[in-house]
Amino acid sequence: MMTYFPEEVVEHIFGFLTAHCDRNAASLVVQGVVPPAARLRRNCYAVRPERVAARFPAVRSLTVKGKPHFADFNLVPPDWGGLAAPWIEAFASSPTAAAAGGRGGRAGGGGGGAPLEELRMKRMVVSDECLETLARSFPNFRALVLISCEGFSTHGLAAVATHCRHLREIDLQENEIEDRGPQWLSCFPESCTSLMSLNFACLKGEINVAALERLVSRCPNLRSLRLNRAVSVEALSRILMKAPQLVDLGTGSFWVDHRSEAFHRLISAIERCKSLRSLSGFWDASPLCLPAIYPICSNLTGLNLSYAPAIQGSDLIKLIRHCWKLQRLWVLDCIGDKGLAIVASTCKELQELRVFPSDIYGAGSATVTEEGLVAVSFGCPKLHSLLYFCHQMTNAALITVANNCPNFTRFRLCILEPKKADPLTNQPLDEGFGAIVRSSKGLRRLSLSGLLTDQVFMYIGMYAKKLEMLSIAFAGDSDKGMLYVLNGCKNLRKLEIRDCPFGDGALLENVAKYETMRSLWMSSCDVTLGGCRALAAKMPMLNVEVINERTKAKSRGSPSDFHKVEKCVYRTIAGRGTTPRFVWIL
Amino acid sequence: MSIETERSSTESEVSGLDYEETALTLGLPGGARAAGSDPERKRGFSQTVDLALGTSRNDPRGGGSGRGGGGGGSSGDRSDESLDREVSRSEKPPAPKARVVGWPPVRSYRKNALKSCTFVKVAVDGAPYLRKVDLEVYGGYEQLLSALQEMFSCFTIRNYPNEERKLVDPVNGTEYVPTYEDKDGDWMLVGDVPWKMFVESCKRIRLMKSSEAINLAPRAPR
Numbered sequence: 001m002m003t004y005f006p007e008e009v010v011e012h013i014f015g016f017l018t019a020h021c022d023r024n025a026a027s028l029v030v031q032g033v034v035p036p037a038a039r040l041r042r043n044c045y046a047v048r049p050e051r052v053a054a055r056f057p058a059v060r061s062l063t064v065k066g067k068p069h070f071a072d073f074n075l076v077p078p079d080w081g082g083l084a085a086p087w088i089e090a091f092a093s094s095p096t097a098a099a100a101g102g103r104g105g106r107a108g109g110g111g112g113g114a115p116l117e118e119l120r121m122k123r124m125v126v127s128d129e130c131l132e133t134l135a136r137s138f139p140n141f142r143a144l145v146l147i148s149c150e151g152f153s154t155h156g157l158a159a160v161a162t163h164c165r166h167l168r169e170i171d172l173q174e175n176e177i178e179d180r181g182p183q184w185l186s187c188f189p190e191s192c193t194s195l196m197s198l199n200f201a202c203l204k205g206e207i208n209v210a211a212l213e214r215l216v217s218r219c220p221n222l223r224s225l226r227l228n229r230a231v232s233v234e235a236l237s238r239i240l241m242k243a244p245q246l247v248d249l250g251t252g253s254f255w256v257d258h259r260s261e262a263f264h265r266l267i268s269a270i271e272r273c274k275s276l277r278s279l280s281g282f283w284d285a286s287p288l289c290l291p292a293i294y295p296i297c298s299n300l301t302g303l304n305l306s307y308a309p310a311i312q313g314s315d316l317i318k319l320i321r322h323c324w325k326l327q328r329l330w331v332l333d334c335i336g337d338k339g340l341a342i343v344a345s346t347c348k349e350l351q352e353l354r355v356f357p358s359d360i361y362g363a364g365s366a367t368v369t370e371e372g373l374v375a376v377s378f379g380c381p382k383l384h385s386l387l388y389f390c391h392q393m394t395n396a397a398l399i400t401v402a403n404n405c406p407n408f409t410r411f412r413l414c415i416l417e418p419k420k421a422d423p424l425t426n427q428p429l430d431e432g433f434g435a436i437v438r439s440s441k442g443l444r445r446l447s448l449s450g451l452l453t454d455q456v457f458m459y460i461g462m463y464a465k466k467l468e469m470l471s472i473a474f475a476g477d478s479d480k481g482m483l484y485v486l487n488g489c490k491n492l493r494k495l496e497i498r499d500c501p502f503g504d505g506a507l508l509e510n511v512a513k514y515e516t517m518r519s520l521w522m523s524s525c526d527v528t529l530g531g532c533r534a535l536a537a538k539m540p541m542l543n544v545e546v547i548n549e550r551t552k553a554k555s556r557g558s559p560s561d562f563h564k565v566e567k568c569v570y571r572t573i574a575g576r577g578t579t580p581r582f583v584w585i586l
Numbered sequence: 587m588s589i590e591t592e593r594s595s596t597e598s599e600v601s602g603l604d605y606e607e608t609a610l611t612l613g614l615p616g617g618a619r620a621a622g623s624d625p626e627r628k629r630g631f632s633q634t635v636d637l638a639l640g641t642s643r644n645d646p647r648g649g650g651s652g653r654g655g656g657g658g659g660s661s662g663d664r665s666d667e668s669l670d671r672e673v674s675r676s677e678k679p680p681a682p683k684a685r686v687v688g689w690p691p692v693r694s695y696r697k698n699a700l701k702s703c704t705f706v707k708v709a710v711d712g713a714p715y716l717r718k719v720d721l722e723v724y725g726g727y728e729q730l731l732s733a734l735q736e737m738f739s740c741f742t743i744r745n746y747p748n749e750e751r752k753l754v755d756p757v758n759g760t761e762y763v764p765t766y767e768d769k770d771g772d773w774m775l776v777g778d779v780p781w782k783m784f785v786e787s788c789k790r791i792r793l794m795k796s797s798e799a800i801n802l803a804p805r806a807p808r
Contacts (some may be wrong), residue, residue, distance in 0.1 A: 070688065072691070072693045072694075073689070073691045073692070073693070074687060074694065148695070176695070202695065307696075307699055307700065309700060310789070356696065357692060414691060447691075473691075
C-alpha cells in the first residue's frame with residue numbers, strides 16, 4: 001500500500017512518527033524514506049549490515065549492540081560473535097552510501113565517501129583493522145563511542161586520531177583495550193582543534209602526557225575529559241589550567257601528598273573550573289586529597305566515586321554534605337546506611353543512585369542494607385533510577401520505598417546472596433517487588449533478586465505494563481512464573497533469565513510473544529534441546545541459538561532432546577553468518 | 587525449587603523437642619541442623635579461637651563458632667551461606683563457598699579495576715624514596731620479605747626463634763621491623779594475621795627501625 005503514495009506523502013506521514021521504535025519499525029517496511037539526519041539503532045544480528053547500508057545510505061549516526069547483556073557477567077563464551085567489522089565495511093563500501101555522501105557533502109567536509117558521522121557500539125568485538133577502515137572511509141566522521149567492547153588496541157585509536165579530521169568525540173567506556181604504547185595521543189594533528197569530548201579512562205597503560213596537554217590547549221570546545229590512571233595529579237593540575245571550561249572531568253590517579261605544593265596547585269586548578277558539573281575517576285584516591293574538590297562540590301550534578309574504595313565512612317559523608325545539587329551519584333557500599341542517610345538529607349535533587357559492592361567475595365566491612373535505601377526514598381522524591389547491591393532487603397522496606405518513590409523508570413536490586421529471604425519475616429520478597437511495580441507505573445527496567453516465588457511474576461505481569469527489560473535470577477517455582485511475564489508485559493523487549501525452574505512448557509506456550517521482543521536469554525534453566533528445536537520449528541523467523549560450552553558434545557552427534565541447555569533466542573530477519581563451534585543454530 | 591532456609595521454629599514446636607534441639611552446643615544461633623550436620627557440635631575454647639582465626643577444622647562448611655556462650659538470639663532463619671557470613675564478621679577469611687558464575691552481576695571491568703588495589707607503597711625509615719609492591723604476586727610472608735630484601739638491597743633477613751622476622755642492615759646492624767597500616771588506619775606488625783587477610787587489609791608497609799617499634803600491638807600468643 002505504501003508504495004502507491006508519492007515519496008512526499010510518505011515523508012509527511014513519517015514526520016508524525018516521533019517515537020524512536022516507531023520510526024525504526026516503519027523504516028523496516030518502507031524503502032529509503034528516512035530523513036538524512038536519522039539515527040539508526042540495530043542489534044548486530046537482527047539484520048544484515050549490507051542491507052542496512054543499502055537501505056539507509058544517508059544515515060549519519062549508527063548504533064549497534066552485540067553480545068547479550070549477560071555477557072557482562074561471563075555467561076557468554078568469549079568467541080560468541082558481535083563483530084564490528086561487517087558493519088563498518090558495509091557502510092564504508094556501500095556504493096549508495098558513497099553516492100549519498102557526495103550528494104549531501106557538507107561544506108568543508110569531504111566530497112564523496114560515506115557520510116557516516118557517528119558510530120556507537122556496545123559489547124562488540126572491534127579490531128584495529130576495522131578502526132583503520134573507519135578512519136579512512138568516513139571523511140566526516142565525528143564521534144566514536146565504544147562501550148564494553150574488546151579486540152582492539154591503542155594502534156586502532158592512533159588510526160582514528162590520525163585520519164579523522166573533524167573529530168569531536170572519542171568516548172571509551174569500560175573497554176578491554178590492549179596497550180601498545182602511548183603514541184596514539186601524539187597522532188592527533190596540530191590541525192585538530194574540534195574535540196569536545198575525550199574519554200580514555202579505561203586505558204590501562206601509560207600515555208604521552210605532553211601530547212595530551214598540547215591537545216587540550218588547542219581544543220577550546222573541550223567539555224568532557226576523562227583521564228586514565230596513568231595521569232598524575234601534577235599533570236591533572238596543568239591540564240585543568242589549560243581547560244577551565246570543562247563541564248565533565250574524570251581524574252587520573254587522585255593521590256598526592258596533601259602537605260605538598262602539588263596539592264595546593266591542584267586546589268587552585270580545580271577552583272578555576274567554574275563550569276564543572278560532573279566528576280569521576282578518583283583512582284587510588286586517598287581521603288586526604290578530597291578537600292581539593294570541596295570548592296566546586298556545590299556545583300556538581302554528577303559524582304562517581306565507585307572506583308575509590310579507600311574513601312569511606314566519615315570522609316565520604318563530609319564530601320557528600322557539600323554536594324547538595326547532586327542528581328546522579330555512584331558510590332561503593334562502604335558508604336554504609338549512615339552515609340546514605342546523609343545523602344538523603346543533603347541531595348534533594350537526586351535522580352539516579354548506584355551503590356556497587358566493594359567486597360564481592362568476602363564479608364566486607366561496612367555495607368548497605370534496606371535501611372539505607374529507605375532513608376534515600378524518604379529524602380529524595382525525584383529518585384527514578386536505582387542500582388543497589390546490598391546484603392539484605394525486607395518487604396516492609398520495599399513497600400515503603402514504593403510509596404515514597406512512585407517514579408521509578410529503572411529499578412535494579414541485587415541482594416548479594418541468591419534466594420535470600422526477608423530476614424525479618426523469613427518470607428519471599430514477592431510483596432515488596434509487587435509494591436514497586438504497582439506503584440511505579442512508568443517502570444521500564446527491572447532486575448530482581450532474593451527469594452522469590454511465582455507470585456512476584458504474577459504481580460509483574462499484572463502491573464508492569466511499561467516494562468521493557470526484565471532480569472531474573474534464582475527465582476520462581478514453575479513455568480507459571482515465566483508465563484505471567486510473557487502474557488502480561490505488553491511492552492517487554494528483553495527478558496533474561498538464569499537459574500530458574502522454567503522449562504519447555506513456559507518456553508513454548510506463547511511463542512508469538514517472541515516476535516514482539518528483541519531477545520530472550522535463558523541459562524541454567526529447565527529448557528531442553530527438544531524444547532529449543534520445537535521453538536525453532538514453530539517460529540522459523542526466530543534465530544534460536546543453543547550455546548554449549550562443552551563443544552565436544554556437538555561432534556559426538558546430537559545429544560538427547562532431554563538434554564538441558566543454555567541458550568539464547570533473538571529475533572532476526574537475516575541469518576547470522578559465521579557461528580562459533582559452540583553455538584548451534586536450530 | 588527447594589528453599590535452603592532453616593526449619594522454622596513453629597515446625598520444631600510441633601514435632602516436640604528433639605535431642606538436637608536440646609543439646610547444648612557452642613555454635614551460631616540456629617546452627618545448621620540439616621542432614622549431615624556435624625556431630626561434633628561441642629567445641630573446646632581453643633578450637634573456637636582457632637576457627638575464629640581462620641583455620642577451618644571439623645566443620646565441612648568451613649564455618650564455625652566464634653561467638654561465646656550459647657546460641658541465643660535469632661530463630662534459625664538463616665541459610666548456611668549467611669551463617670558463613672556471620673562467622674566472617676569475626677575477622678575470619680571468608681569460607682570457601684562454591685562461587686556462582688557471573689554472580690553477583692558485576693562487570694569484569696569493575697572487578698578488575700577494584701582488584702588491583704593490592705599495590706602498596708613500601709617505605710623504609712631513612713630511605714629517600716618509596717617503592718611499590720603488588721601483594722598479590724607473593725604467596726606468603728617469606729616471599730614478601732625476600733622481595734623487600736632485594737628491593738632495599740642493603741638488608742638481610744634475620745629470623746628469631748619466636749618466629750619474628752626482622753630485616754637487618756649489615757653495615758650498621760640496625761634492625762628494621764616490617765610493619766603495615768591496615769584498613770582501620772592502625773599500624774600493625776607484619777606476620778600476625780593469615781596471609782590472605784593481610785593482603786586484603788594492608789594499605790601500606792613501613793620498615794620501621796626496631797627502636798621505634800616498641801609501641802606496636804604485641805603479638806597474639808601462638
